Amino acid sequence: MYSAQITRANPTCIILLIDQSGSMADPFSGDSSRKKADFVAEVVNHTLHDLVIRCTKTEEVRNYYHVSVIGYGRTVGTCFSGPLRARNLVPISEVADFPLQVKSSYKRVSDGAGGWVEIPVRYPVWIHPAADGKTPMCEALARTKEIVEQWLMAHPRGFPPTVLHLTDGESSDGDPYEIGQQLMSLGTDDGAVLLFNCHISARRAAKVEYPTGENSLPDGFARSLFQISSRLPTNFLAAAAQLGVNAVEGSRGFVFNGDPSSIVQFYEIGTSLTGMTPYRWMDDESTRSELT
Amino acid sequence: MSSAKQSAIWDLQVRQLVLPKLDHEPSECEDVIAVNTENSRFAVADGATEAFDARNWAERLASRWVESESALTVEDFREWVAREGRELHDSWNGLSLSWYSEEKARTGSFAAFVGVELDLMTNAPVWKAIALGDACMVHCRNGALVKSFPLSRSDSFNAAPVLVASDASMHENAMKSLVIESGECESGDTLFLLSDAVASWFLERLEKNDLAANDFLQTQDDDRLKQFFDDERVSGRMRNDDLAVLRVEIQHRRMS
Numbered sequence: 001m002y003s004a005q006i007t008r009a010n011p012t013c014i015i016l017l018i019d020q021s022g023s024m025a026d027p028f029s030g031d032s033s034r035k036k037a038d039f040v041a042e043v044v045n046h047t048l049h050d051l052v053i054r055c056t057k058t059e060e061v062r063n064y065y066h067v068s069v070i071g072y073g074r075t076v077g078t079c080f081s082g083p084l085r086a087r088n089l090v091p092i093s094e095v096a097d098f099p100l101q102v103k104s105s106y107k108r109v110s111d112g113a114g115g116w117v118e119i120p121v122r123y124p125v126w127i128h129p130a131a132d133g134k135t136p137m138c139e140a141l142a143r144t145k146e147i148v149e150q151w152l153m154a155h156p157r158g159f160p161p162t163v164l165h166l167t168d169g170e171s172s173d174g175d176p177y178e179i180g181q182q183l184m185s186l187g188t189d190d191g192a193v194l195l196f197n198c199h200i201s202a203r204r205a206a207k208v209e210y211p212t213g214e215n216s217l218p219d220g221f222a223r224s225l226f227q228i229s230s231r232l233p234t235n236f237l238a239a240a241a242q243l244g245v246n247a248v249e250g251s252r253g254f255v256f257n258g259d260p261s262s263i264v265q266f267y268e269i270g271t272s273l274t275g276m277t278p279y280r281w282m283d284d285e286s287t288r289s290e291l292t
Numbered sequence: 293m294s295s296a297k298q299s300a301i302w303d304l305q306v307r308q309l310v311l312p313k314l315d316h317e318p319s320e321c322e323d324v325i326a327v328n329t330e331n332s333r334f335a336v337a338d339g340a341t342e343a344f345d346a347r348n349w350a351e352r353l354a355s356r357w358v359e360s361e362s363a364l365t366v367e368d369f370r371e372w373v374a375r376e377g378r379e380l381h382d383s384w385n386g387l388s389l390s391w392y393s394e395e396k397a398r399t400g401s402f403a404a405f406v407g408v409e410l411d412l413m414t415n416a417p418v419w420k421a422i423a424l425g426d427a428c429m430v431h432c433r434n435g436a437l438v439k440s441f442p443l444s445r446s447d448s449f450n451a452a453p454v455l456v457a458s459d460a461s462m463h464e465n466a467m468k469s470l471v472i473e474s475g476e477c478e479s480g481d482t483l484f485l486l487s488d489a490v491a492s493w494f495l496e497r498l499e500k501n502d503l504a505a506n507d508f509l510q511t512q513d514d515d516r517l518k519q520f521f522d523d524e525r526v527s528g529r530m531r532n533d534d535l536a537v538l539r540v541e542i543q544h545r546r547m548s
Contacts, residue, residue, distance in 0.1 A: 005532055009315050049395075056396045058345050059389065102391045109461075119398060122391040 002159065002233035004190035006064045006273065010158035013066045013089065013151045014051065014271060016044055017144055019167035020073035025131035026168075026202050028260060036168055036200060037129035039260055044069060044079075047267045048126050052096040061093040068147055069126070072140035074133030080126065088147050099124035137171035141179040148186055148193055160187045162194045164270040166263065168201065170221045180228025194230045196253030198266040205257040209265075210240065210247040222256045229254035232269070239272030240265075299412040302479075304332070305541040307509070309517055314525050314532050322347045322403075323487045323536035326354035333358040335407035336427050336485040336536045340455055344393070345380065349401035349458055352376055357407045364409060364422055370467050377401075377458035400459035406442075406485050410477075410542070417477040417542055424470045426453040427536075428491040430484040430498075431475055435506040437498045438481070442471040446496035449488055479544035482506065489533035493524065509539055 006012050024037035048067065055062045066089045069079040083098040084090055103123040108116050148161050163183065186193045199222070201207075208216050210232065214223050229252040232240065240247035243265055253270065255262045306329070312321035322339030324347075337354040339346025356376055357363055363372040377400065384397055404425025411418045421429045423442045426449055431438040443449060454469040477483075486494060497505035512520065524530040 007313075007315065007532075052392050053395055054342060056344070056392045057341075058396070059393045061392060096390070096392050099391075121398070122395055124391060 001191040002194075002235065004157070004159045004188075006159050008063050011064050011066055011091075011155065012159040012273065013068070013148070013155070013161035015068040015070060015144055015147065015161065015163045016047065016267075017140055017163055017165040018044065018069065018071045018079065019135060019137070019169070020071040020079075020130040020132065021135040021169060021172075022073065022132055023135075023169050023202070024073070024129075028200075028202060034260075035129065035131070036202070037131040040166060040263065041127055041129040043263050043267055044127055045123070045125050047271060048095060049124055051092055051271060052124075055092050056096070061096040063091040063093050065092040066090065066151065067092055067095055068144075070140060070144060070147070071127075071130060072136050072143075073130060076136055076139050076143050079130070081128075084126075089151060095126065099126050100128075101125050134172035135167065135169050136173045137167060137176045138173045138179050141165075141176055141183055145179065145183045145186070148183065152186060152188065155188065157189050159273060160191045160193050162196070162270060162273070164196050164198070164267060166198045166200065166266070168199070175224055177224045177227055180224075184228060184230060191233070192230070194233070194253065195228055196232075196266070196270050197225045197229045198255040198258050198263060199225060200255075200259070200263060201257040203257070207255065207257040207259060207262060209255050209258070209262060210245065210251040211254060212248065212250040212252070217256060225256065226252055226254050236269055236272055240269050243268060245269065299545075301415065301545055302412040302417055303543045303545045304329070304410070304412075305539075305543065306334075307537075307539040307541075309514060309521075309535075309537045311518060311521055311535050313534055314522060316534075321534045322350055323534040324350040324354045325485070325536050325538050326358040327538070328358035331358075331361070332410035332412055333360075333407065334410075334483075334485055334538055334540060335405065336487055336538055337406075337456075338404040338425065338427050338487040338534065338536065340402035340404075343402040344396040344399070345384070345401050346403060348383075349380055349456075350403040350405075352380060353403055353405050353456060354407075357405070363407075364420055364472070366467060366470055366472065369422055369470060370463055373456055373458075374460040374463065377460055380458045400457055400462070402455040402457050404453060404488065405456045408483060408485065408540075410483075410540075412542075418474060419477060419483060420472070420474040422470065422472050424466065425455045426488040426491070428484075428486050428488075428495075429473075430486060430491065430494060431477075432482045432484065432498075432506055433478060434480070437495075439473070439475055440491075440495060441473050442469075443491070444495070446492045446499055449492045453488075477542045479542065481542050482510075483540045483542070484509075485536070485538040485540075487534060487536040489525075489531040490521070490535040490537055493530040509537065510541070 071079040106118040326335045335354040337350035339350035362368045404427040406423040406427040408421035430440045
């Protein structure tokens, strides 16, 4: 299971499900200058950039992935706009061709001889930050289930869909357990849908990352999210190990009370799929200088 | 199959096969074989699927190495790769690239490489080989393994080997993984240069004492051999990857 080769004939599906409720406008604790929504939008744009680059073959982007970015807050729906507006699932080649804008920056890298050189880099933007309304998590998971069901009708074989869900608060429309279980019961001949959940917190609360059991979880909401989080398959565990994350056999794809670094690792691990080396863009952050 | 008469004493029987991944076009294959019977140099390069211009980099590494008279020491190889890498990067200048191709090109290209040179001017032929990555040279005698490198077991292959980078700034670390080996041959010995998927498969056959694999590679025509490898990949016994098989059999020449 979870070993199917991802090819153009057998692509996989990746859904990024993002909480865009009003509380996402709050800053992370200890960093009053940075709103959660801004940081999450930046990480999602980097994740899309990474997925495009992985599929780039010289001058062509191969459709190994079909990608969806769903936001929920005041409304529930796709976060894509511009030419991709109203599209629930988009082949990665079209994601590549239609960013809203491409920013140019410089990055400092080793010159291989003990010095540093600055090289130009591109930062495409597909989604903008949003934070408004309540937290209709059940409705968002139901919408995700519809998208996955539709995709599975056309792709019953191959690596199963991965859903990376990020939220900063409790559901405002009920317990997500039931709809989460329904989503996790879908799948392909290579395994059930992978649903990973990352809860982030503005409070200075102890974070729990990739637990194997519920004992360390503080409340019923945390336990509900744990129960609708898939076990990390072997390849994802290998990716976690490469990032220095403590995940073991039986660990769930689940983070509670996560901080900014948890978010970055969550997306890196969650998109590592069949053993791909995690894309570590965060290392370069300190040496980046925005030009435009 | 081709025959190369390199010395008064030894004959070489050379056979090669390159196949793209299942359901892929031959033009998408990034495995390359190069043969130079004049100087008895043979090479296999396997362009990294995720790299920019990987096919050209693999092609350049294999074809230029067999034409070279050097690049068989760490220092020579490093210098030679840096030169080839610069030429590859120069060939991209002036291209009008999309943002993603530009990003991809920035990290350069990558390929696994293995090359071997035979000295046939002696009573006991000597091979000297150089490898970086997971393309392997396998030396067999009577169907059994004598030596395999840089990887020696079927379970040693992983998804992220150190490869030959076209960008010289990566060579400081990468060249630490460069492997150079040598050995002696007897009449009837075979040397295989193999890209990773078929190398892993072949070593597994040898570990299971399946001597038929060696015979099969020797006796079947190209169509049957292609069908055989397609079946192995469909069944999952071999990973669905491009494959390159170069088989060099060394025979004592019959005196007329």
